Amino acid sequence: MxxxxxxxxxxxxxxxxxxxxxxxxxxxxxxxxxxxxxxxxxxxxxxxxxxxxxxxxxxxxxxxxxxxxxxxxxxxxxxxxxxxxxxxxxxxxxxxxxxxxxxxxxxxxxxxxxxxxxxxxxxxxxxxxxxTRGKANWNRHMVIGTLMPQSQIHAPDPEGREVIMYSVNRIYTLKFLTTGNLVLYRNGTTVLWSTGKKTSPESYGSVGPDGTFYNFNDFGDITWMYETRRPGSVLQLTDDGHLLMVNGRTIVKTFV
Incomplete structure (x- = not known):
């Protein structure tokens, strides 16, 4: 020592x-x-x-x-x-x-x-x-299954802060494009859902303590949001491709 x-x-x-x-x-x-x-x-x-x-x-x-x-x-x-x-x-x-x-x-x-x-x-x-086999289960560019309050997913930026959300089985991904559009993919190619926002580069998203899922641009302005009005809610991406807002055991919102 x-x-x-x-x-x-x-x-x-x-x-x-x-x-x-x-x-x-x-x-x-x-x-x-x-x-x-x-x-x-x-x-x-x-x-x-x-x-x-x-x-x-x-x-x-x-x-x-x-x-x-x-x-x-x-x-x-x-x-x-x-x-x-x-x-x-x-x-x-x-x-x-x-x-x-x-x-x-x-x-x-x-x-x-x-x-x-x-x-x-x-x-x-x-x-x-x-x-124990030396394979990475997670790295800092990933959120797996559940986006906890205040954690972020992030668009690609010059600082290398991109974070993509994955289902546990890795079939589905939720990611920001460089335009700021938040898109849910199956197998990385098939679009299942998106916010449709395309003029907000370097965007990021997080769930606030109040249970609201916010998207922000690089200036910190809100570009899109879904309000649950249930503190403690989280965003979940399931292995069957459902994107959900969940509070405890209650599904508050199904986006897809």
């Missing part, structure tokens, strides 16, 4: 479960993370991070309860969990899903169940969950 005093930080950097406890952001970290990996059962608490071996990319858990991926020398984040609950912990679950937990409550998860899978931040910055 190595302990080093961080300049400008009140706490001492401590190696905990493959992660390093540092200040509130990558700019304050003067030590290099000893690991680029979260193994099953390991976690990141506020101020802890993992870093790619080349030192370019850092995944850090902030004090608001949001996990953020940064690239050295770049001010914007490449990816974030979209979760805002102070005191939360990011956990690499033993079931293979990446989870955000507050107290004893799991309120956010990503990937598919695959016992023994681990989270890895490689030198190219493509944060991913690998199963």
């Amino acid at each position: 190595v302990r080093r005093l961080l300049a400008g930080v009140l706490a001492v950097g401590t190696l905990l479960g493959g992660a390093v406890l540092v200040g509130s952001g990558p700019a304050e970290a003067t030590t290099v993370a000893v690991s680029d990996t979260l193994l099953p059962g390991q976690k990141l608490m506020a101020g802890q991070y993992i870093r790619s071996r080349n030192g370019v990319y850092t995944l850090i858990m902030d004090t608001r309860g949001e996990a953020k991926l940064y690239q050295r020398g770049v001010s914007w984040r490449l990816w974030s969990s979209g979760t805002w609950r102070a005191g939360s912990v990011l956990v690499m679950g033993t079931d293979g899903t990446l989870q955000m937990i507050y107290g004893r409550t799991k309120f956010w998860s990503m990937s598919i169940k695959s016992a023994g899978a681990k989270l890895v931040l490689p030198d190219n910055g493509n944060l991913a969950i690998y199963n």
